[in-house]
Amino acid sequence: MILVKQSVLRLFQYRDFLIRSKKLGKESIFSDDFAENLGTTSIQVRKDFSIFGLSGNKRAGYKVDELLKQLNDVLKKDEKQKVIIVGAGNIGKALMKYDGFREGGLEIVALFDNDSKAQNEKAKPPVLALEQLYGFINENKIELGVIAVPYHSAQQVLDIMILAGIKGVMNFAPIALKAPKNFYINDMNLKIELESIAYFVKSLKKKRT
Amino acid sequence: MILVKQSVLRLFQYRDFLIRSKKLGKESIFSDDFAENLGTTSIQVRKDFSIFGLSGNKRAGYKVDELLKQLNDVLKKDEKQKVIIVGAGNIGKALMKYDGFREGGLEIVALFDNDSKAQNEKAKPPVLALEQLYGFINENKIELGVIAVPYHSAQQVLDIMILAGIKGVMNFAPIALKAPKNFYINDMNLKIELESIAYFVKSLKKKRT
DNA sequence: GAATTATTGTGAAACGATTCACTTAAATAA
DNA sequence: TTATTTAAGTGAATCGTTTCACAATAATTC
Structure with a gap:
């Protein structure tokens, strides 16, 4: 195609x-x-x-x-799709609460975080330990993930996700990740997007001078 | 250029x-x-x-x-640039705490929200009422903004921002906004980005069948 | 029911971004 | 000091996307 x-x-x-x-x-x-x-x-x-x-x-x-x-x-909008979020920091939690996904037929079924203080198996969706990431993806046949961890652990997390069977991710870590060809990554580099807006705004001003 | x-x-x-x-x-x-x-x-x-x-x-x-x-x-990375965030919900607050911006020389100087419970003039950065939006932009000569309000109020908010002197925004509302030609909008439609990942992943699978 | 009008549908042209194929020059080796 | 190697630099070709120009046809008007 x-x-x-x-x-x-x-x-x-x-x-x-x-x-x-x-x-x-x-x-x-x-x-x-x-x-x-x-x-x-x-x-x-x-x-x-x-x-x-x-x-x-x-x-x-x-x-x-x-x-x-x-x-x-x-657009193959048939059944609901399960999504996991890795990283339960500011961005991870905000995405968890974001209604838009639900409307789009995307169900966030779990979050994962290193920090035991953030973890909570009883929450809906549960916040699990990173050690459970591989098993959870594998058992629940998850194909979609969101990466919302600091940039130094993003590649590590992605590697686990790929190994466990995830097929595509939305990445908020401000770094380019390596993945096989048939894997789909969508980079949401907030830092660079905002910096570039600042740049284009400055350029527009120059133009008018 | x-x-x-x-x-x-x-x-x-x-x-x-x-x-x-x-x-x-x-x-x-x-x-x-x-x-x-x-x-x-x-x-x-x-x-x-x-x-x-x-x-x-x-x-x-x-x-x-x-x-x-x-x-x-x-890239005109000279002086710091001031940014405001409109909408102190999940996404607005997450962006406020996001370190990446600071590293990129972007300083979030205020948030704005309708909800009086979210407001707090003493916070750093302060969370102000929407009524103060126009005045604040104008007085502080703000040129960059982030829109993190629900989609039904996004256009309204943008109109005020444009009128007050903002030159470019990063928009998280899942809707296309109208603005003059010399205004720069960067749409971050999280819902559609994630939906499209789901779509491309499904396409990849089909390919291999 | 024929003529007109409004809108879809699409091959071809234009445009913009990426990749190729080659040139240039600095550093290193002979 | 000459030859070789390695990497930068770039005009031209290619590729993907958008826009144009116009054909097709359904609805409306006369």
Whole structure:
């Protein structure tokens, strides 16, 4: 399959907008509506749909229900997916409480932390010891993980996760991690993202001088 | 100026690696070292340097101190930059405590929240009422902000920020925001990023069948 | 029911980013 | 001091993504 990463990300955004529109009682919708809402163009929207074989009605746009069904199919939004978070510090805990994931069909089933003070087997979701990481992933057939540990232990943690059977991670450690080719890593380097905003803002100012 | 977004992001990563290498006592470094550490290629590294006029020594690589000085210059890492966070919920508070920003010369000077229970003028940084947002930005000439409020109030908050003089934001609300052309927004849509990882992982599996 | 209009759908062109293929020069070896 | 080696530097080619230009067709109007 062709890797059309940007398109896929937008499809997820279209899906969210579609769900919100449906809640507002809309029954049909146009490529312009998506464009307007997401800050892109209707051409981009239709091209994305075209790539994935999503179709509407010429002149009458897209039926909300129908498109949503097609989108769910393309995006494989079938059953819930279990996710674990490694690192129960500030970011790990914030993500645990983040509602967005649940809405997206992503269930956080456990956190893991070194620090015994953070651990709590009875909590929902439980916060377990790092020693249990390998076994938990293996037994529960977890495929998705979030890395929210300090940068010096991130690679170590990832290695365990890969060995245990995880297939993709979202990484908040501010460092590039090494993984095999068929493993999917999404780096969320908050430090660099914010630094780059500062940079681009400064550049914009210079421009106007 | 040409907008070479990807290159700029990598330059920040090179800088971080350079700083870590310096701490380890390294005095010179090669494009291959950067590539190896960041999971890219030495050609990419040299191309990035070339675009921004960063130069080394043929055969002997780059002097760590010298390159770092050049990089700081290119990336405008001069004075500290003040940042505010709007939304003192899970994510807002986690970001407040996140050390990475400080290391990157970014100082979080205040948080803002609707909820009077979250507010605390004496805290460091203070958590202020949303009513104070406009005045604070204006008086303190803040240019950078983080949006960590629920999606239904994100656009409202952004409008105030823009009006008050903010020039760029990092947005954690899972929605596309509208802003003028010369305003810089970096969307960190955690929900969609994690959903897309799930999607790509499923795709990888299919491939092997 | 024919003409008009609005919107989808898509191959081709343009653009931007990455990779290639080669040149240059400094350091080391002979 | 000359030859060899190693790594930087970069214009050109390639690749992936976005945008354009226009064809197709469903709905609406006349």
